[in-house]
Amino acid sequence: IIDKEKLARSGMIPTQIMLGLQNAGKTVNAGNYENGDDRLQLRVNNELEDEKDIADLHIRFTGGKLVRLGDIATVERSYKEPQTKGFFVNGKPSLGICITLSDDAIVPDVGKEVDKKLAEVMERVPVGFETDKIFFQADQVTNAVNGFLINLLESVLIVIVVLMFSYGFRGGMIIGTSLVLAIFVSFPILLMAGSTLQRISLGAFIVAMGMLVDNAIVVMDGILVDRKRGLGPKSYLYNIVNNTALPMLGATVIAVLTFLPTYISKSTAGEYCRDLFLVLCISLLASWVMAMVQVPSCVVAWMPLRSKKKQADNGEVKDTKLQAFVRKLIGKLIDFRYATIGVMVVLLLLCGFGFTKVKQVFFPDFDYGQFVVEYYLPDQTSPDRVREDLLNITNTLLKNPKIDRVTAAMGSSPTRYSFVRPMNSGGNHYGEMIIDCKDFKTMKAVIKEIRPQLRAAYPDAYIRFRNYNFSITTTHTVEVAFQGPDPEVLRDLSHQAEAIMRSSKYADVYSVQNNWQPKGKSIVTNYIQTDALRSGLNRENVANALLAATDGMPVGIISDQDKKVIVQMQVRNEDGSKIQNISTIPVWSTLNLHVTPDDFKRLLMGITTVEELESRLTNSIPLSTVNSDIHLEWEEDYIFRRNGQRTIEAECDPNPDLEDATPKKVAADIKKAIEAIELPQGYSMSWEGEGSSSGNAAGSIIGLFPLAFLFILVIMLLLFNSWKQVLIVVFCLPFILVGIVPALLLIGMPFTFIAILGAMGLVGMMIKNGIVLIDEINRLCKEEKLPAYDAVVNATVSRTSPVIMASLTTILGMAPLVPDPMYGSMAVCIMSGLAMGTLIILVFLPILYSTIFKVKKPKAA
Structure with missing residues (x-):
């Protein structure tokens, strides 16, 4: 630290100090000394190692005088000022350690090793130091996985208990065993497929819960019905498997295909949800195998075999109360088929409108x-x-x-x-x-x-x-970007957009801003080149002098063991404070070569003395000598560019005090006014923020759904060989909104990206149930030669118990997920959509089938 007054009086210039420090701290190569077979490195010692060495350094000034640096300057070691980086835990200065895992690392195991190593290190750390886990992924993963395992276990137990009430203890245990085996068989296959145990994979098992037992329920229900009809073991164990194997396989593959877009999507969201497809694909196919093999095998092992009865009840089974109600209801509604379809269409339109009122959130917290x-x-x-x-x-x-x-x-x-x-x-x-x-x-x-x-x-x-939140990729959730050449025009466009944002009740007024921020202030010194050249100075000399008087000018480096420490030169007032009057800051030349021939002539003629010439070469001069004025200017601190063009973004977030305020709602509220802003020629506007990023992510998955749907149509066409029957199933799908929308509005849940995946799963469940029902109608018409009306009614009645039980087990199995912040909206969607989907399959689909195929109720004899 050099006193500016001493600098002016002493006749020294900082350049001499800089050169002295650089020469003393310079790394030098002294070569090698060869002695026989030995080659020894030569090294010159006495390097600068600390502040004491710097203070003892002798500097040669003009005239050959040697001066100890510590006698003319204060040399001290301190932290860089001001402090620009810092890390504090509960107000105490701290150091953070970040550990990056390898791709094949098992997070909880790494966490245990880190804990073990940290405990060993802390034994050698002085008393008073503490450790804290700020963000420990191993704990996060362990808690999440344990919580989901509990949810999964609860779901499995709920499903098994419900099945026991419907199919008895042994029947429930057989179906429950099928469920458990399908899950356990899936784990090693998932491991080979590169899947891991985490939220998405465990959540996928819960999503698939109803579908995992659906195949087993169909087979078990068919076996029990045939047993009641008095068929022998070979018949009741074989009939249902033979009749349903192919349609159930097709339906299972279709249920898997609804999630195919999440697997092949290249977006970040697709990568995150990739395991959803893998789990559903492997577990559902495993459940089909279990239904075809394990269920009949367990029936033989766990349930006493019954010999064939002689035409027991003419091979007919009496309807249960529920089946009798469904039979009666279908018969009545077929008489009023057009009114029924009309009511359903009106409900769908109302729910379509109601969907616009549902809170839209891309990804839950x-x-x-x-x-x-x-x-x-x-x-x-x-x-x-x-x-x-x-x-x-x-x-x-x-x-x-x-x-x-x-x-x-x-x-x-x-x-x-x-x-x-x-x-x-x-x-x-x-x-x-x-x-x-x-x-x-x-x-x-x-x-x-x-x-x-x-x-x-x-x-x-x-x-x-x-x-x-997984969806956070932008600074704000609602952003409008303007591009163009002129910063002032861009700021004006942004201010117009910001005013519109402030006028929206859904926007947080506090959050409205732009990414350029207000213009910054700069102190500008008006450098005069002619005056500077007469004094032997240039712009760099002025900048160095200002740097030394403010932040400090780096002039050298010393080695402190394995660290490099920067040596700074600072010019200060006599009391050590910073110079406040900028015009008095001393400026010096770093070269001292601006001496003219006239100067030497005057020296030789005796007009100028050696002391005067020396003073001119060495003395510093105040900044005011080479500067006309100092003034304040406003200028852009930040100018962002996108694709080479200047881009400014008007930004805001939803109002946190409004429950229904979402990024999508804010954007919808201001869209018309924003897009009405008149853009000069050469300027453009685009929407950014969460709407853009979520649209890209969801669009990348939904955009692939037509490909998956094409595969689904092909499979259904191969199963039915009839476009009409395929279209009947397809026409039923939109009506799941009649269940989803009222539930979301009533509970206040948002419709999230995870809920979209749940809705896609619902589509698969609906198609699966529809395929099995229509296939049963076709079988009754072809094999048992029933009239179309009787086939429709009987098939619906026979599917009542399996469909209701599969839906009920899924709904109750999803219950543990309702409080979960991430999966709650998906759980509500599946539970409500499946409840309505059950009615659609058992009531609306038969009505639609009867209408399209003109099935008429036979006249009473």
């Missing part, structure tokens, strides 16, 4: 008890202010009993530790806090509580709250 607070101050705010605010906020938050821990980071996110949150490199004006609560529910309450408090306490800061 993960159920972590942790959230992130992003803290932005104006761009040119001192990092010291950021540090002070983060520590003050930490102290305030820790007084809240609902908050367990506050981790703060300056300048950027602490490290890239999670895939499901954005990692910000916000700059010196940015800080963030990772806040831990007891659980997800508590976290939601804490955000609602502290959001208004922090925003009110720090009005000049921009504070955002983020949950962990």
